[in-house]
Amino acid sequence: QVQLQQSGPGLVKPSQTLSLTCVISGDSVSSNSAAWNWIRQSPSRGLEWLGRTYYRSKWYNGYAVSVQSRITINPDTSKNQFSLQLNSVTPEDTAVYYCARDVDRTDAFDIWGRGTMVTVSS
Amino acid sequence: QSVLTQPPSVSGAPGQRVTISCTGSSSNIGARYDVHWYQQLPGTAPKLLIYRNTNRPSGVPDRFSGSKSGTSASLAITGLQAEDEADYYCQSYDSSLSAWVFGGGTKLTVL
Numbered sequence: 001q002v003q004l005q006q007s008g009p010g011l012v013k014p015s016q017t018l019s020l021t022c023v024i025s026g027d028s029v030s031s032n033s034a035a036w037n038w039i040r041q042s043p044s045r046g047l048e049w050l051g052r053t054y055y056r057s058k059w060y061n062g063y064a065v066s067v068q069s070r071i072t073i074n075p076d077t078s079k080n081q082f083s084l085q086l087n088s089v090t091p092e093d094t095a096v097y098y099c100a101r102d103v104d105r106t107d108a109f110d111i112w113g114r115g116t117m118v119t120v121s122s
Numbered sequence: 123q124s125v126l127t128q129p130p131s132v133s134g135a136p137g138q139r140v141t142i143s144c145t146g147s148s149s150n151i152g153a154r155y156d157v158h159w160y161q162q163l164p165g166t167a168p169k170l171l172i173y174r175n176t177n178r179p180s181g182v183p184d185r186f187s188g189s190k191s192g193t194s195a196s197l198a199i200t201g202l203q204a205e206d207e208a209d210y211y212c213q214s215y216d217s218s219l220s221a222w223v224f225g226g227g228t229k230l231t232v233l
Binding site: 037046047048049062064065098106107108109110112113114115 | 124156160167168170173177179211219220221222223224226
């Protein structure tokens with residue numbers, strides 16, 4: 001079955017870069033029928049979709065307007081994983097970060113990672 | 123303030139039926155984008171419960187059902203069980219934001 005394994009630091013200092021990785025097993029980051037997403041959850045902002053990467057003969061990315069100037073999501077085909085980088089973080093970026101898959105068949109986030117609690121604090 | 127509006131809480135006794143509403147607008151649910159529902163147990167990631175308005179992934183009991191009409195959608199749970207106590211979220215796509223959006227969540231309490 002498809003699984004997503006997240007990794008990355010749980011504490012990031014203000015103004016620095018938040019970096020997380022999501023390793024895929026049971027599917028391919030290069031799948032022509034899936035997209036690979038980052039979603040975060042905090043008490044103040046609820047569930048918030050941040051962005052996605054997907055392959056349809058070439059690579060595409062899409063980002064939420066709220067973080068568009070600070071976010072990068074990259075696929076790594078050699079390791080079958082994808083990553084999140086969020087620059088210039090502030091305490092408002094403190095949240096549980098999830099990676100998640102959506103597939104054309106369901107158009108929904110059908111597989112989720114377990115989540116990484118990231119705290120932005122000095 | 124979430125783009126999709128859900129009641130903060132609902133409750134029901136074991137065996138009863140409850141519904142959770144999800145109200146959107148003409149740029150998301152009303153624009154015919156599908157609605158999906160997730161169940162989140164404490165300390166865990168959301169789990170897909172209903173996709174494309176009415177469909178259940180394999181393994182989800184048929185006590186859970188979804189519907190959609192106009193700019194709103196609903197999740198119904200029949201035969202309430204203690205294990206159904208969780209947070210429930212609706213989700214859709216919003217064309218004015220060009221983003222996938224979620225409701226604020228509804229906490230279901232089984233009395």
